[in-house]
Amino acid sequence: MNGLLGTASLLRLVLRRDRIRLTVWVLALVGITAASAAGVASTYDTAVKIASYQRNIGSSPASVAMAGPPVALDTIQGIIVYETSLTVLIGVAIMAAMTAVRHTRAEEEVGRTELLASGVVGRHAGTAAAVIVACATSVVIGLGVTASVAAQDFGTGASLLYGASVAALGIVFAAIATVAAQLMSHARTATGATLAVLGAAFALRAIGDVQGSGLVWLSPIGWSQQVLLFDGDRWWPLAVSLLVAALLLVGAGWLTTRRDVGSGVFPDRRGAARAGRSLSSPLGLAWRLQRGTVIAWAVALVLLGLVFGSFSEQLENMVEDNPTLQQYFEQTGGSVTDAFFGTALLFMGLGAAGFAVASALRLHGEEGAGRVEPMLAGQVSRWRMLLSPLVVTLGGAALLVSLGGLGVGIADALVRGSADQVLRLVALSWVQLPAVLVLVGLAVLLLGWAQRATALAWAALGFAVVIGWLGGLLRLPDWVDGLSPFQHLPQVPVEPVALAPLLALTLLGVGLIALGAVGYRRRDIG
Amino acid sequence: MTTAISAHDVVKTFGTTRALDGLDLEVATGEVHGFLGPNGSGKSTTIRILLGLVRADSGETTLLGGDPWRDAATLHRRVAYVPGDVSLWPNLTGGEAIDLLSRLRGGLDERRRAELLERFDLDPTKKARSYSKGNRQKVALVAALASDAELLLLDEPTSGLDPLMEATFQDCVHELRAEGRTVLLSSHILAEAEALCDRVSIIRSGRIVQTGTLAALRQLTRTTVIVSTQQPADGLAGVPGVLRVEHVDGKVHFDVDTDHLDEAMDYLAPLRVTSLVSHPPTLEELFLRQFGESVEPVEPTDTESAGAR
């Protein structure tokens, strides 16, 4: 196995570089699972509540599409799996994909692989080290999940099976990312391709679960969820996961021997010899570099909006059949569809924030790569360098929430046969923007004053997503919830648009950006 | 003589590293000024201060009559820069990168752009991520050389270029000088500095240790002489300025301080010189001597004397 020579030392290097990153992933995913499992257990603490959960949530296609197969919902353990599995599954898949790409294609792209490959290191050693770390971390997360649910009386067998199903998905996505890293000559496209596969896996299993069809078997997430905890406890679907992962890894190994270090299997195409007219300013460059990302996000959010919107009619029927829920919504004053639209818009806001934070921090990556220096050596002031790309960031975020709202509105119009909500939803989607602006402000502040801590902006985003996604389940103190700017937004359309909090968040965001710009003007570049 | 760049007593620290430690640098308008020094001596840091990318802790710096930190954006209309380590946007083509960099600086000469692409044999339709190091360097060079900048700051611009391209680059610099433009050229390649520079400054540990024309710098150093005489030259070691006298194969090898050369010749002449080889110090020797390493001077007779030692 000459090709694997030096794997051990590369493994140590990867662990050394990623020890904090991986620890955060493990703690975050295990912590969220443990906290939400405990939250579910204490929320549904009587047989009546469990029965009502099964009746209402378990029969809602919207919920099944977002969560997974509705099995064993007459037990609290079944509800815990139903509520927690998708979050940790998607989390572990993203972790594995990012880790695998980061230590293969990304390294190769900056030329470090060449440096190592010229030493006593086998051709496959780098890939092997990355895959081992990604898979081992998946297993650790799986064990953490096992421990978290064992605390909720899952029993040894089911706890282990749940953990294994999580680890198996991580392993599959480490393998998918490894193949993508061989095919693409660019880390960004390799990660993007892997996440697109994850999106497709989610969609296939969502449709399959709603229809109860075999489509789930085309999805790696499906394999992990088809262990059917507390309704058969099957181990064999995980054998499918491991077999596919093994085949993919063999394929990746074969691809490695088929291509040159530094290039992908798909070669780069040629391009224009002259720059278009718009490529003449930091703003033009930002648009050029980010337009692909904007389009990808736009497609994703429109699709998500369409999925959300298509459930609106079913929701109304569901509430009509259920006096308890009806009463609940009469008390809170809104209609069930409005509450649902509110959640949909929050998701659009969080998605737009994900784009916006990445977009704002782009400048950090550009500086690290030495591409800001030559721009500032032109007639570009620091102000312009920092602020003009924010037009793409904030304009992109506004476009994304609008398109998400439009998606919800169009699907709703199609299923109900009335387009009266479309414009309202697009307009209300803008309520999310002040919260996005605050996260962008934080990113800019860090760019100006604490470059090394830019990861904090990601942490703040992750926190906002977790609070938005799991919110009440975690039962955190109000002030902790309140650290997410999205918590301060009026909950439209149930609540009216309150201007005061929107204005306050906007001022905070602008203030943070201004403060960041002051720092950026004073500090050394590079 | 007007000055394009003047730096006085510039200090810059990065944490505990003192990258510049009282640097003084003068570059006259219209000259090609070599900026030489070992790795980590502060060349790139100096250039980045001159571009206002990095702020000096103390000291005064003037660039084209302005303050490089405060007036950065306006001064840059008149300055072109080639970084030491060129990094390009992976999914832009070389041609697009050249246009972008030039437009950010304030325009370029179209005819010259086309001509330089030709001369540097660069394909502008390739994506930057598929360029070799040398080709990335060429992109930055074309963008800088096609500009109408009066001052060019070039940080090791030829690292990664092959000898043919190196020659093309030297031609371009000669043309720039003919047009009266000013060039600050940091380099490790001494032959390049010898071929191009009017004056050089040598930096070490953040200080300029020597500056002047190549001729003047050579003046400060020693000439190596190999001579044979009919009468023994035993008293040579006593002549002022003469060092390292060695007798090899009936010839005398010695170094002499360049300003004592005439005294040595006066001493030798009556002894009836039968052969004499002397060579001025190369920049290489000058450079190495500055940095304290003891180097064997390059000896033209090396091969024949090797066996005798």
Ligand SMILES: Nc1ncnc2c1ncn2[C@@H]1O[C@H](COP(=O)(O)OP(=O)(O)OP(=O)(O)O)[C@@H](O)[C@H]1O
């Ligand atoms: N951003 C920075 N942070 C910390 N230290 C730095 C930074 N930039 C430069 N230094 C340090 O300052 C010193 C001078 O570096 P500089 O890059 O100016 O050297 P140089 O003469 O250009 O070297 P080379 O010939 O290798 O390019 C080095 O010790 C370097 O490590």
Ligand SMILES: [Mg+2]
């Ligand atoms: Mg340097």
